[in-house]
Amino acid sequence: MAMLEVKNLGISFGGLRAVDGFEMQIEKGQLYGLIGPNGAGKTTVFNMLTGVYKPDDGSIVLDGKDITGKKTIDINKAGIARTFQNIRLFKDQSVLDNVKVGLHNHHTYSTLTGILRLPKYFKVEAEMNKKAMELLKVFDLEDEADYLASNLPYGKQRKLEIARALATEPKLLLLDEPAAGMNPNETKELMDTIRFVRDEFDMTILLIEHDMKLVSGICEKLTVLNFGQVLASGNTSDVLNNPQVIKAYLGE
Numbered sequence: 001m002a003m004l005e006v007k008n009l010g011i012s013f014g015g016l017r018a019v020d021g022f023e024m025q026i027e028k029g030q031l032y033g034l035i036g037p038n039g040a041g042k043t044t045v046f047n048m049l050t051g052v053y054k055p056d057d058g059s060i061v062l063d064g065k066d067i068t069g070k071k072t073i074d075i076n077k078a079g080i081a082r083t084f085q086n087i088r089l090f091k092d093q094s095v096l097d098n099v100k101v102g103l104h105n106h107h108t109y110s111t112l113t114g115i116l117r118l119p120k121y122f123k124v125e126a127e128m129n130k131k132a133m134e135l136l137k138v139f140d141l142e143d144e145a146d147y148l149a150s151n152l153p154y155g156k157q158r159k160l161e162i163a164r165a166l167a168t169e170p171k172l173l174l175l176d177e178p179a180a181g182m183n184p185n186e187t188k189e190l191m192d193t194i195r196f197v198r199d200e201f202d203m204t205i206l207l208i209e210h211d212m213k214l215v216s217g218i219c220e221k222l223t224v225l226n227f228g229q230v231l232a233s234g235n236t237s238d239v240l241n242n243p244q245v246i247k248a249y250l251g252e
């Protein structure tokens with residue numbers, strides 16, 4: 001069974017058919033890329049996968065469970081986590097607290113327990129601190145646990161965003177232009193991080209990216225969107241050598 005199976009997905013904004021007849025199948029553990037020119041509909045696909053937009057047509061099945069049209073919070077609980085094109089951390093909170101926000105999906109106590117500081121509160125908090133520190137260690141961020149998120153350099157903020165997404169224990173991780181605004185060294189390090197996350201967490205990853213070096217370097221499969229429709233999909237090297245793809249996108 002595929003980890004993600006998308007069939008005939010479509011959405012319109014007023015008269016604009018932003019995504020039409022979109023299909024995609026991602027197997028467990030795959031590193032999959034969604035590429036295409038500006039305005040092709042890539043982020044709109046992410047927004048439908050994560051419940052930000054409700055699709056007009058089609059179906060989205062995650063690990064055998066139909067999640068089409070569900071709310072963002074329920075989709076996250078079902079197992080999809082994402083990062084954004086523009087980093088969206090809680091900038092005034094510590095690095096540690098940013099990861100703990102993600103952990104709240106699975107570690108909970110009632111509001112009353114929190115207010116009254118009942119024993120369960122301390123137990124759950126201690127567990128969350130331990131788990132969050134473990135995740136920060138994986139990303140080499142443990143020394144900065146008490147820093148404000150906004151004080152981290154750009155590349156580390158990206159890592160922290162990925163760590164926070166992983167804290168929700170997703171089955172599928174969506175990365176929206178993770179290399180945006182990065183210099184070549186930061187991009188190289190990011191590629192290592194993404195590969196590491198896939199291997200270490202046995203994670204399935206779908207990413208949107210314009211940086212062809214990153215795409216050809218780490219993605220095993222690609223889908224190309226053009227004017228809201230799938231132009232090509234398949235193995236990365238086949239897709240990147242497809243004359244239609246070169247004409248519509250790579251030849252720009």
Ligand SMILES: Nc1ncnc2c1ncn2[C@@H]1O[C@H](COP(=O)(O)OP(=O)(O)OP(=O)(O)O)[C@@H](O)[C@H]1O
Nearest residue numbers: 013014016018036037038039040041042043044045
């Ligand atoms: N909420 C909305 N209301 C109206 N139009 C929208 C909305 N969201 C997206 N669109 C339109 O849908 C089309 C696809 O946009 P989208 O942001 O998905 O493209 P993209 O492939 O992610 O582009 P980029 O690579 O520039 O990020 C665009 O024409 C965009 O203007």
